[in-house]
Amino acid sequence: MHPEDIExxxxxxxxxxxxxxxxxxEYVTGDPMPLRIRHLCQQIDxxxxxxxxxASIPNDFRDDIYWPPCG
Known part of the structure; x- marks a missing residue:
């Protein structure tokens, strides 16, 4: 596994x-994106x-257990 895979x-x-x-x-209307979306993106980052x-990237890094819940 490589960092590029995680990205x-x-x-x-x-x-x-x-x-x-x-x-x-947001760009077109000037209305900010919902905070929920902004926060989820930060959590994903x-x-x-x-x-x-x-030190050792898990083989199952794509599993939801490693990522914030998006539901």
């Missing part, structure tokens, strides 16, 4: 939140950073 998983999880759409909406810093 890809973080991007996948952000795509599932439709982050690009929220950012575009924190989880990705923590996983990437591990």
């Amino acid at each position: 890809a998983e973080a991007r996948r999880r952000k795509r599932a939140l439709r982050l690009d759409e929220w950012q575009m909406r 924190f989880a990705a950073d923590a996983l990437a810093r591990m």
Whole structure:
């Protein structure tokens, strides 16, 4: 496992939140994205950073147990 794999998983999880759409909406309308989405993205970044810093990245790093709940 490589840090790039973790970054890809973080991007996948952000795509599932439709982050690009929220950012575009914020840019076009001036209305901020919901705090829930912003906080989830921060938590995803924190989880990705923590996983990437591990001496041995777990083979199952894509498992939901390592990531914030997005439901």
